[in-house]
Amino acid sequence: MNPLGRQDARPLGRRIILYTIVFSSVITLIISVLQLTNEFTDRHSAVKRQLDNLEILLPSISESVWTFNEPQISLALQALTSMPHFQEARIVTPEGRTWLQRNANSSHSISRSFPLERETTTGRVILGTLEVVASIDAIYVAVLTLTAEILFGNAVKTFLVAGFMGWLLHVLVTSRLPPLKREVEAVLEDLGQPPAPDGVSSGDELDSLKDSVSHMAVRLKDAIGSMKMAEAGLQTANEELDARVREKTAELEESKKKAEDAAEAVLRSMGEQRNFLSMVSHEFRGPLSTIAGAAQLIAIYGRGNGELDEELAKINRAMARMSNLINEYLNEERLDSSASPLDAARFDLGALVEESCAADQFSAGSRPLDIRVEKDVFVVGDSNLIGIAISNVIDNALKFSPPDSPVTVTVGRRPGHAELTIRDRGPGIPAGERDKIFEKYYRSIKTDRVCGVGLGLYLVKRIVDMHGGTVAVESPPADHGTAFTLRLPLAAD
Numbered sequence: 001m002n003p004l005g006r007q008d009a010r011p012l013g014r015r016i017i018l019y020t021i022v023f024s025s026v027i028t029l030i031i032s033v034l035q036l037t038n039e040f041t042d043r044h045s046a047v048k049r050q051l052d053n054l055e056i057l058l059p060s061i062s063e064s065v066w067t068f069n070e071p072q073i074s075l076a077l078q079a080l081t082s083m084p085h086f087q088e089a090r091i092v093t094p095e096g097r098t099w100l101q102r103n104a105n106s107s108h109s110i111s112r113s114f115p116l117e118r119e120t121t122t123g124r125v126i127l128g129t130l131e132v133v134a135s136i137d138a139i140y141v142a143v144l145t146l147t148a149e150i151l152f153g154n155a156v157k158t159f160l161v162a163g164f165m166g167w168l169l170h171v172l173v174t175s176r177l178p179p180l181k182r183e184v185e186a187v188l189e190d191l192g193q194p195p196a197p198d199g200v201s202s203g204d205e206l207d208s209l210k211d212s213v214s215h216m217a218v219r220l221k222d223a224i225g226s227m228k229m230a231e232a233g234l235q236t237a238n239e240e241l242d243a244r245v246r247e248k249t250a251e252l253e254e255s256k257k258k259a260e261d262a263a264e265a266v267l268r269s270m271g272e273q274r275n276f277l278s279m280v281s282h283e284f285r286g287p288l289s290t291i292a293g294a295a296q297l298i299a300i301y302g303r304g305n306g307e308l309d310e311e312l313a314k315i316n317r318a319m320a321r322m323s324n325l326i327n328e329y330l331n332e333e334r335l336d337s338s339a340s341p342l343d344a345a346r347f348d349l350g351a352l353v354e355e356s357c358a359a360d361q362f363s364a365g366s367r368p369l370d371i372r373v374e375k376d377v378f379v380v381g382d383s384n385l386i387g388i389a390i391s392n393v394i395d396n397a398l399k400f401s402p403p404d405s406p407v408t409v410t411v412g413r414r415p416g417h418a419e420l421t422i423r424d425r426g427p428g429i430p431a432g433e434r435d436k437i438f439e440k441y442y443r444s445i446k447t448d449r450v451c452g453v454g455l456g457l458y459l460v461k462r463i464v465d466m467h468g469g470t471v472a473v474e475s476p477p478a479d480h481g482t483a484f485t486l487r488l489p490l491a492a493d
């Protein structure tokens with residue numbers, strides 16, 4: 001069992017050794033049979049040749065038989081049987097006379113008969129037959145011994161070679177197969193695929209590895225198939241996305257164009273509206289001054305009539321409101337128009353503040369203003385624009401605070417700048433709104449019952465910014481009113 005608990009495959013080395021032994025044995029057997037057959041044939045032929053060579057002795061033996069020299073005959077037969085392999089020699093005459101010499105009996109033998117003849121004056125005479133028997137037992141013994149030697153030698157060689165091959169195979173091949181298989185299984189595990197099922201392999205380590213590799217190939221094929229499908233899906237999704245992006249881009253472009261057209265239309269209509277408003281505002285000034293003139297005449301001629309004075313005061317207040325509105329609008333237009341550059345000059349801020357207060361006091365119906373102005377606080381700038389800014393802040397202080405409450409205006413010189421503060425005892429401005437009040441058209445809900453358009457402070461900030469100054473607002477809690485502080489750079493002396 002291996003560490004994974006699986007049955008080990010039949011070892012390849014053992015099979016190789018077995019096959020080598022079988023193959024080598026068959027080959028050895030064939031070669032040995034051929035070799036032994038040759039050996040046997042050679043030795044057998046040698047014995048036969050030995051028998052053939054006996055022909056040389058025939059004349060002398062025939063002579064001995066012719067002369068009937070028995071001792072000579074016995075001697076010849078003894079000599080024959082003493083030769084290697086020859087075990088028996090016999091001479092038989094036609095008259096039935098027999099001489100025999102036998103040394104031993106053997107189980108395998110070959111024999112040969114030679115005719116014994118003599119040439120006489122009357123012709124050739126048959127004297128008898130020489131029969132010689134040669135034993136080939138020794139050949140069999142020799143061949144068998146050789147067989148045993150060859151078989152033993154080859155068996156030892158075969159076993160040694162087979163063992164060496166098995167060892168070599170184990171070192172060079174089979175010992176490397178299990179790690180290879182584990183690597184294949186690790187690859188499968190990395191791919192999130194199960195390893196090849198147990199018990200599938202019926203052969204050796206190579207078969208087992210082959211099973212794992214085939215299993216991996218199948219899994220890889222599956223994985224590649226799924227990848228290809230996913231890729232195709234992704235491509236389709238991409239194409240769809242592209243199409244949708246193109247569609248949405250076209251829609252966006254269309255919407256952008258529509259928005260641009262709409263913005264252009266709005267700008268155009270705003271421009272037209274502005275032109276119309278500015279024209280109307282300019283046109284209002286004429287009739288307003290006519291009404292003001294007429295009101296002054298009525299005031300002169302109707303002097304002493306209390307009821308008339310009251311109506312005239314109403315007319316004056318309404319006119320002041322109206323000219324305020326028109327002025328604010330025209331002032332903003334003037335600031336926006338690049339055709340009116342800053343008309344800068346050195347002037348006394350205190351003097352300008354006193355002038356503005358006088359005018360505002362008049363429009364506010366002679367409401368007392370507490371003015372504290374330092375002399376000779378000179379600044380550089382467009383006195384008309386600064387005057388508009390000052391009027392706006394004073395106007396707010398007067399209109400948002402109770403009619404009997406004091407409004408204080410102070411002008412002073414501070415290090416590097418002139419400072420103008422307008423303080424009232426009105427409702428104050430909530431902390432969250434102190435930045436917003438400088439935005440165009442912003443009006444607090446707290447004061448929406450007081451008329452206005454929300455342009456005043458916007459203009460103030462723009463004018464002060466243009467002059468390199470600042471506007472600050474303070475509004476202490478508990479009805480302590482509001483203080484606006486405008487700071488402008490001092491003019492050089």
Ligand SMILES: Nc1ncnc2c1ncn2[C@@H]1O[C@H](COP(=O)(O)OP(=O)(O)O)[C@@H](O)[C@H]1O
Nearest residue numbers: 396397400437443444447452453454455456457
């Ligand atoms: N002195 C003040 N006291 C209280 N609230 C003020 C004062 N000055 C300005 N505000 C608030 O700031 C808003 C913006 O002022 P402004 O731009 O001059 O517009 P308008 O005077 O036309 O209302 C006002 O509507 C008001 O709510």
Ligand SMILES: [Mg+2]
Nearest residue numbers: 396452456457
């Ligand atoms: Mg205002």
